[in-house]
Amino acid sequence: MDPLEALVAQIQGLSSSSADINRLHTILKQSEDSLRSDSTRLSSLLSLLDPSLHSLGFLYILDAFTATSISNQQAEEGVVPIINNFIHACSVEQIRLAPDKFVSVCKRLKEQVMLLEAPIRGVAPLLTALQKLQVSREHLTPLHAEFLLLCLLAKCYKTGLSILDDDIFEVDHPRDLYLYCYYGGMICIGQKRFQKALDLLHNVVTAPMSLINAIAVEAYKKYVLVSLIRHGQISSSLPKYSSPITQRNLKLFCQPYFELANSYSIGKIADLEAYVNTNAEKFESDNNLGLVKQVVSSMYKRNIQRLTQTYLTLSLQDIANTVQLNGPKEAEMHVLQMIQDGEIYASINQKDGMVRFLEDPEQYKTCEMIEHIDSSIQRIMSLSKKLTTMDEQIACDQLYLSKVGRERQRYDFDDYDVPQKFNI
Amino acid sequence: MDVDDSSALMIDEIYANGDDDNNNRTIRRPIISGDQLDIEAYASLYSGHTKISRLIFIADHCGDNLTMRLEALRMAFDEIKKGENTQLMREVANKIDGRLGSDYTLDEAWCDDIDRRAEQKKEKLENELNSSRTNLIKESIRMGYHDFGDFYYAHGQLGEAYKSYVRTRDYCTTSKHIVNMCMSAILASIEMGQFSHISSYVGKAEQAREALDTITTSKLHCAAGLSNLKTKKYKQAARKFIETSPELGSHYNEVIASQDVAIYGALCALASFDRTELKSKVIDNSNFRDFLELVPEVRELINDFYSSRYASCLEYLGNLKSNLLLDIHLHYHVETLYDQIRQRALIQYTHPFVSVDLNMMANAFKTTVAGLQKELEALITDNQIQARIDSHNKVLYARHADQRNATFQRVLETGRGFDRDVRSMLLRSSLIKHGCSMRSLTRKP
Secondary structure, three states: OOHHHHHHHHHHHOOOOHHHHHHHHHHHHHOHHHHHHOHHHHHHHHHHOOOOOOHHHHHHHHHHHHHOOOOHHHHHHHHHHHHHHHHHHOOHHHHOOOHHHHHHHHHHHHHHHHHOOOOHHHHHHHHHHHHHHOOOOOEEOHHHHHHHHHHHHHOOHHHHHHHHOOOOOEEOOHHHHHHHHHHHHHHHHHOOOHHHHHHHHHHHHHOOOOOOOHHHHHHHHHHHHHHHHHHOOOOOOOOOOOOHHHHHHHHHHOHHHHHHHHHHHHOOHHHHHHHHHHOHHHHHHOOOHHHHHHHHHHHHHHHHHHHHHHEEEEEHHHHHHHHOOOHHHHHHHHHHHHHHOOOOOEEEEOOOOEEEEOOOOOOOOOHHHHHHHHHHHHHHHHHHHHHHHHHHHHHHOHHHHHHHHHHHHHHHHHOOOOHHHHOO | OHHHHHHHHHHHHHHHHHHOHHHHHHHOOOOOOOOOOOHHHHHHOOOHHHHHHHHHHHHHHOOOOHHHHHHHHHHHHHHHHHOOOHHHHHHHHHHHOOOOOHHHOOOHHHHHHHHHHHHHHHHHHHHHHHHHHHHOOHHHHHHHHHHHHHHHHHOOOHHHHHHHHHHHHHHOOOHHHHHHHHHHHHHHHHHHOOHHHHHHHHHHHHOOOOOOOHHHHHHHHHHHHHHHHHOOOHHHHHHHHHHOOHHHOOOOOOOOOHHHHHHHHHHHHHHHOOHHHHHHHHHOOHHHHHHHHHOHHHHHHHHHHHOOOHHHHHHHHHHHHHHHOOOOOOHHHHHHHHHHHHHHHHHHHHOOOOEEEHHHHHHHOOOOHHHHHHHHHHHHHOOOOOEEEEOOOOEEEEOOOOHHHHHHHHHHHHHHHHHHHHHHHHHHHHHHHHHHHHHHHHHOO
16 A cells, blocks of 8 residues: 555544544654655645544645645645645644644745735634644744734734733743744834833843844834833833843944934934934834834924923913924824823813813722722732742752752852851 | 911012012112122131132132232232242232232242242251151151141142141041141142042041030031032031031131131022021021121021012122122032022922912012023922913912822832733743753753
């Protein structure tokens, strides 16, 4: 019997109980080479199998099939729909036995839709795929970053946000996390959720790393810009827990961005604009020019916000003068926009061109507010519980203990004369 | 609280001040010290080196006023001639540049004479010191170094003088000697402009075992005040100056005159004290009142400030300014002190009110509404005044922070921050854990 047909038969026979599937897995691993060598016949084999019943076997054959280079023609004919169907139908238990294969198939799907210049076709399948692959919602899969990239390219920011709201705690590979946070940050910027974007980018910048990497550098550039938009300032140094290599080197790579921040902190809009214009090329080449422009316009907002702290009423003309806008009409537009966005509380009297600034009407008395506070408390409680368990886990971790034990010994030996260092 | 009690009374005065200021002004005595500084009288307050350096300072800073400049230089020249500082003589003669006639040109013969005698004296002192050193007589060595210090001081070699004075320290046997050493070192360092040394020697002198007499204590207070003034610690400076006892009189006029104590103390106090402190420590301070009597315009301006007659207070200050700028110690601080006093006045003016009419306030401060608005804006941005400006009706409204809302806001913010930090911490620890296990895998495959 032809080895491939035998394999198909085995797949069909051994796909029911879990013991069988484990056996099938070993068989499949052994026959990987023969699958690859005979790639032309694989597409016919696929039609013999049911992706929902024989997911594991289907996955191996599909992987071997897609591994061979596919021309555009073929892709349109079938690969994308086949993978889509498979992702949709496959059984969760079976594909988790071979996560690497599954990831590589999904990555090929991504490459295909990119080749076809239709990234939107990959968005839904990848979302399903990563949800199937995820052991829990706290787990980061390699597919997260791919999915976010497709969302970005397809401009499906909202879909992307749906997975960004999950808290990620378990990471297998740092690179996945960097990319996930970087793309995630960009999606949040697209949706103007600057705080969330800051959090995500912050994770990249402060992540432990032994070598500086391009993702961190790019993330830091965006971090600086978003931080200016959101808070109007940047902290001059990275937090202590970020790795020493980033603390030393990041600034060197982001010089124009720091100068921008300096110019921003002085508060003169003309200077800032001049600086942006002279350095537009640099920002353009980093693909950050749009964000830089948002930084500039945020300065008007910040200056207007500052006025609300000092004035109860102020004429539009005065606002235009202090904020350096061209006349009361433009000032009115800005104020109106800011009122609409809930950034300031004010009312405009068009008759005499006066703006009356009001206090924040939030009284913290409504049921919604109480609920909000309550949910925050719950959330923080669960977080600190998590923290405690994590702490216990680490305290019991063998690797950690052996490492710490070794170091302790060495210190003891070195600092034999100075025991007061160790009154822990 | 007495601030609140008095604030009710103040209101009438403030309004009176704002409205019929002119009537008030005519009743009060005219301001005297607005006129040009009388150098002769000023110089007579001081003796020794400070007189010369103050005169030279005036000459350097009086601007275009040539007569004043030459007058100051002439007096400095006369004074130097009495001393032995040839270096300074040359400088001053250079500055005069023959503009005061032949009596005031560089007298080379005099210089050479002084220099020669200085050489001889130095030799003599060295011999004496050496002999006492070989004989190991502590007291003589101390005297020797002290004489050396005096010698250098007289010749304007302040660094050497300071070193010699400090050297006497190892040979001091009584606390009187220590105090003596400290006073000399302080004198030299004041003249050098090394104000950082002063505080340590003041501390040392105050620790002397025997109680110091009032005059020495006052001198030390003055020195400490000066050093605080120079380092811009105006509050401490004010405290030191107002603690000075009036017995000081003219005992310390090689450094400071009583009038100076009054002026420095008063300005620093105005710039840094709050109302209660001003009342209890300055106005009700019988010691300091004696000083203030010497400079009536300063006394008046403090009283005006306290009783909220800001316009006249600021007028006094304005009149004094040109003369204060000629003061060697105050020159670099006049602007800062004035700004701070003005800010304090603005803050105090607004403090008791729920709403303030800016027109009225501008009147009281003798300024325009627009200018006042700018000043207030800066103060509000600085969070020094809790108020907001109604620029339409030109009224300033006090703003009372709602504690409850602020607390809620802060709590939510803290919660968010905690949430964020913990999450990223967990994430990082996961990465580190991963890194650890990766490394251990590679180490033992």
